[in-house]
Amino acid sequence: MSIETKDRQTITHDFPVWRERADFILAARLPEADVPKGFKWEQIWAKQVSDGTFEICCIPFVSYGLALGDWVSTKPLEERIYVIHQIVQRSGRRTYRVWFNSALQRSSTIYQVQKLGCLVEERWKNSDLIAIDSPNLSSSLELENILKELEESLDIEWETGS
Incomplete structure (x- = not known):
C-alpha cells in the first residue's frame, strides 16, 4: 500500500x-x-x-x-x-452526505439507508457525518425520498456529492 x-x-x-x-x-x-x-x-x-x-x-x-x-x-x-x-x-454511482445534529435516530437512519442497498462510511465511529454510496438511479431516488423525510422530521442535513 x-x-x-x-x-x-x-x-x-x-x-x-x-x-x-x-x-x-x-x-x-x-x-x-x-x-x-x-x-x-x-x-x-x-x-x-x-x-x-x-x-x-x-x-x-x-x-x-x-x-x-x-x-x-x-x-x-x-x-x-x-x-x-x-x-x-464514471462508475454510475452517487455520493451523498448526511450530518446528524443530534445522535437520536442515527443507528436507525443508517439501517434504513443500508436496507436500500446503499453503502455507508462513517467519518469515525459514531461520527455526526456519514457518506452514503448509492449504486444506481433507482436507489438514489428512494434514498432522496428517505433523506427528505428525515430532514423534515429529524435534526439532519444532507447533500449530494456527485
Missing part, C-alpha cells in the same frame, strides 16, 4: 468501504470555497488499475464530483505526487 504523508490539513478515511480492494492512497485538492475550516486535502483510498489510473475505494466525505468506483487519473500538485486530476470513467 502506498501512502502519502498525512498532516493536519487532510481529511482521512478511517473505515473505507472497499478497504480490501485498495492498494493506494491518493489526494484530492479541496477548492477554497468548499474547504472545511483548515483543510486543504481529502485522502482517497484507491486501487491502481493501470499506470496512472486508479479506482476510488472510499466514499468521499467532502470532495465533490467523485463517487465510489470512479476511475481517475492523477498528476503532481503542490507537495503531493498522486493528486486526482480528472475522472477517466
Whole structure:
C-alpha cells in the first residue's frame, strides 16, 4: 500500500468501504470555497488499475464530483505526487452526505439507508457525518425520498456529492 504523508490539513478515511480492494492512497485538492475550516486535502483510498489510473475505494466525505468506483487519473500538485486530476470513467454511482445534529435516530437512519442497498462510511465511529454510496438511479431516488423525510422530521442535513 502506498501512502502519502498525512498532516493536519487532510481529511482521512478511517473505515473505507472497499478497504480490501485498495492498494493506494491518493489526494484530492479541496477548492477554497468548499474547504472545511483548515483543510486543504481529502485522502482517497484507491486501487491502481493501470499506470496512472486508479479506482476510488472510499466514499468521499467532502470532495465533490467523485463517487465510489470512479476511475481517475492523477498528476503532481503542490507537495503531493498522486493528486486526482480528472475522472477517466464514471462508475454510475452517487455520493451523498448526511450530518446528524443530534445522535437520536442515527443507528436507525443508517439501517434504513443500508436496507436500500446503499453503502455507508462513517467519518469515525459514531461520527455526526456519514457518506452514503448509492449504486444506481433507482436507489438514489428512494434514498432522496428517505433523506427528505428525515430532514423534515429529524435534526439532519444532507447533500449530494456527485
